[in-house]
Amino acid sequence: MTSAGEALIPHIPYLRRYARALTGSQQRGDQYVKASLETIIEQVDAEGLAPRPRVALFRMFHDVWVRLAPPQATGSGEAGPEGGSVRRLLASMPRRQRQAFLLRELERFEEADIAQILRTNLEEVDKLLSEARRELTRLPAASILIIEDDPVISMGNAQIVQEMGHRVAGTARTEQEALAAFKATDPDLILADVRLADGSSGLEAVAKIMRTTNVPVVYVTGHPEDVLTGKQLEPTYVIEKPFNPEALKAAISQALSFRDEERETV
Numbered sequence: 001m002t003s004a005g006e007a008l009i010p011h012i013p014y015l016r017r018y019a020r021a022l023t024g025s026q027q028r029g030d031q032y033v034k035a036s037l038e039t040i041i042e043q044v045d046a047e048g049l050a051p052r053p054r055v056a057l058f059r060m061f062h063d064v065w066v067r068l069a070p071p072q073a074t075g076s077g078e079a080g081p082e083g084g085s086v087r088r089l090l091a092s093m094p095r096r097q098r099q100a101f102l103l104r105e106l107e108r109f110e111e112a113d114i115a116q117i118l119r120t121n122l123e124e125v126d127k128l129l130s131e132a133r134r135e136l137t138r139l140p141a142a143s144i145l146i147i148e149d150d151p152v153i154s155m156g157n158a159q160i161v162q163e164m165g166h167r168v169a170g171t172a173r174t175e176q177e178a179l180a181a182f183k184a185t186d187p188d189l190i191l192a193d194v195r196l197a198d199g200s201s202g203l204e205a206v207a208k209i210m211r212t213t214n215v216p217v218v219y220v221t222g223h224p225e226d227v228l229t230g231k232q233l234e235p236t237y238v239i240e241k242p243f244n245p246e247a248l249k250a251a252i253s254q255a256l257s258f259r260d261e262e263r264e265t266v
Contacts (some may be wrong), residue, residue, distance in 0.1 A: 008053055011053060011054045011057050014224075015033050015058060017106070017238050018058070018061075018102060018106060019032050019061065021102055021106055021251060022254075024254070024257070024258030025236060026236050033061065039064055052116075058107075059116060062099070062118060063119075096118065097129075097132035097135065098132060099118060099128075101128070101132035101250060105244075105246045105247055105249065106250045106251060108244065108247065111126065111129075142166045142189055142256055143168075143169035143186075143187045144188065144191055145168075145172070145178075145181055145182055145191070146168060146191045146192075147171075147190060147191065147196070147205060148173070148191070149173045149197035153193075153241075158171070160252075161252070164249055164253070169187040169188075173197040174200055175198075176200075178202070178205040178209070179208060179209065187215065189215060189216050189217070189255055189256055190215060190216070190217045191217075191218050192206055193219075202219065203219075206219075216236075216256065216258060217235065218248070218255050219235040219238050220241055220248070221238065221240065221241060222240070222241040237251045
């Protein structure tokens with residue numbers, strides 16, 4: 001592997017996380033990441049990456065995005081038939097707003113870095129962030145199932161959900177509790193830990209749930225690199241423990257924005 005490639009390795013899992021959240025799809029997000037890596041390794045040497053490899057990687061991703069992303073959907077953002085208003089709201093939000101929002105709240109870039117990544121200025125970044133936050137407050141209220149074995153974290157997650165104007169559909173500490181709670185509550189979104197109280201797996205619990213539904217899932221884990229390898233069916237939305245509450249809010253908002261998309265076969 002080239003020295004440039006080696007400089008990028010620690011940052012690739014987090015670019016996958018961002019790309020998946022931005023597209024609402026593991027498959028599409030990973031395709032853009034692959035194209036970005038191929039381009040940056042061809043065009044940028046290790047010396048060019050040395051000062052800010054993470055910023056350089058995300059900037060190249062956005063350069064590739066501009067060339068390859070499909071045209072922006074259009075729509076009024078007005079609520080329509082049940083189940084369609086969220087998708088129309090997202091479609092009405094320009095991509096640049098979503099990009100700036102996720103770069104700041106999910107990936108925790110400073111605004112100066114976001115300006116470099118999006119090849120713009122601080123004034124526009126500030127405007128994009130303000131517009132994105134304002135638009136996301138219009139998301140319809142949702143019911144959210146929390147799968148978490150630590151009672152303190154579970155209570156904290158519930159508080160975040162309620163602060164966002166959503167409702168906690170139920171909580172679960174094990175795989176069996178999660179399956180039962182989902183059946184009883186039929187939530188709009190699942191917030192799941194990866195490792196559960198009895199040694200069972202949140203990933204396995206959700207995999208069973210997903211056999212009959214396409215409800216979006218936000219995973220919370222202490223080791224995000226373990227589930228962001230790009231080699232198998234993996235989560236689209238991943239938050240790293242310990243997390244900033246704003247990062248979790250960003251992931252929940254984005255996941256709800258895509259909740260009416262069809263589940264892809266990867």
